[in-house]
Amino acid sequence: MFDLHRLRLLRELKHRGTLAAVAAALSYAPSSVSQQLSQLEAEVGVPLLEPVGRRVRLTEQAEILVAHTEAVLERLERAEADIAASLVDLTGTLRIASFQTAALALVPTALGLLRDLHPRLRVHVTQMEPEGALPALQARDFDLVLAEEYPGNPNARPAELEQEDLLDDPLHLALPRLADGSDVVGEGPMAALRSLVHHPWAMEPEGTAARHWAMTLCRNAGFEPDVRFETADLLLHLRLVEQGHAAAFLPDLVWGGEPPNVALHRLPRGQRTRRIFTVVRSGRSRHPAIRACRDALLRAVTQLSGQALRPHGSPQPSSQASP
Known part of the structure; x- marks a missing residue:
């Protein structure tokens, strides 16, 4: 029988990429990780790693072992959930990872509900964008991730992860007053975008789903945006809009249920909401702590639902008037 600890090290290597990353994540010496994997190779009787430059990659046989290890670990998580339920x-x-706007608008309320109902449950929250949080979830650094999906940019859905929808978050074009005191030229969503062809923009960093969506939206309107401010901090986006430095695309969550304080305009049809959802590893969704957290987040959405937030699946308003 193969050693489960060594199989987990092999799995960690697949998800983290390097022996040094595995060692750092598990507080081992790199030489210890290498020695354990060498012993696993001896147990299996075939090479599991092959050099690629200064790195290593898993062989076909190692990938087979990792797939079976995932199934074993999923079953063990189900056992852990059953024990907790008893x-x-x-x-x-x-351990929760959340992107910024959900962390600000929903997580504190959910934490209060969890504290009241389950005072002995310790909740650890890390602010992290989904691009980093989802791989970390697969590597078992987190138990639940709050993630987002932008229109026309569907996320990959690995079989080992389970999603549950939380809410639909409306998106808006937010912009400062122009030099003549107006905000946009012309009427309609495309005209509003085109009026900002020479205006500075604040956008999220390159490589994020939000940035890809925003760039596509501007290009479909016929221009390349002048991105002068690049940050995942949407509160900074909002401040830059407030003070007339940039235009931005902002979701309702950024106001945390408070009335917007900048001029908002509709986006083109089909581009007006992002989907917010929770993600856990398969086999983990039955754990009482996961169920309690998801329930608390849904209740947090409900508390804000009368202030422009819409639980996932509720009807889209027939019109969105610009202030």
């Missing part, structure tokens, strides 16, 4: 009190640590 207990009266919910204890232990729940």
Whole structure:
């Protein structure tokens, strides 16, 4: 029988990419990780790693082992969930990763609900964009991730992860007053975008789904945006709009249920909402802590739903008037 600890090291190498990253994540010496994997190779009787420059990659046989290891670990997580469900009190640590606007608008309310209902549950929250949080979830650095999906930019859905929709978050074109005191030239969503062809923009960093969506939207309107401010901090986007430095695309969550304080305009049809959802590893969704957290997040959405937030699947308003 293969050693499960060594199989987990092989799995970690697949997800983290290098022996040094595996060692750092697990607080081991790199030489110890290498030695354990060499012993696993001896157990299996075939090479599991092959050199590629200064790195290594998994062989076909190693990939087979990792697939079976994933199935074993999923079953063990189901066992952990069943044990937790048999207990009266919910204890232990729940590790959550959330992108900024959900962390500000929803997570504090959910934490309050969890504290009241399950005072012995320790919740650890990390602010992280989905591009980094989802791979970390697969590597078992987190138990639950709050993620987002922009129109026309569907996320990959690995079989080992399970998604559950949370809400539809409306998106808007947010812009400062122009030099003549107006905000846009012309009427309609495309005209509003085209009026900003020479205006500075604030956008999220390159490589993010939000940036790809925003660039595509501007290019479909016929121009290349002048991106002068690049940050994942949407509160900074908002401040730049407020003070007349940039235009930006902002979601309702950025206001946390408060009335918007900048001029907002409709986006083209089919581009007006992003989907917010929670993600866990397969086999983890039945864990009482996961169920309690998802329930608390849904209740947090409900508390804000009367202030422009819409639970996922609710009807889109027939019109969005610009202030």
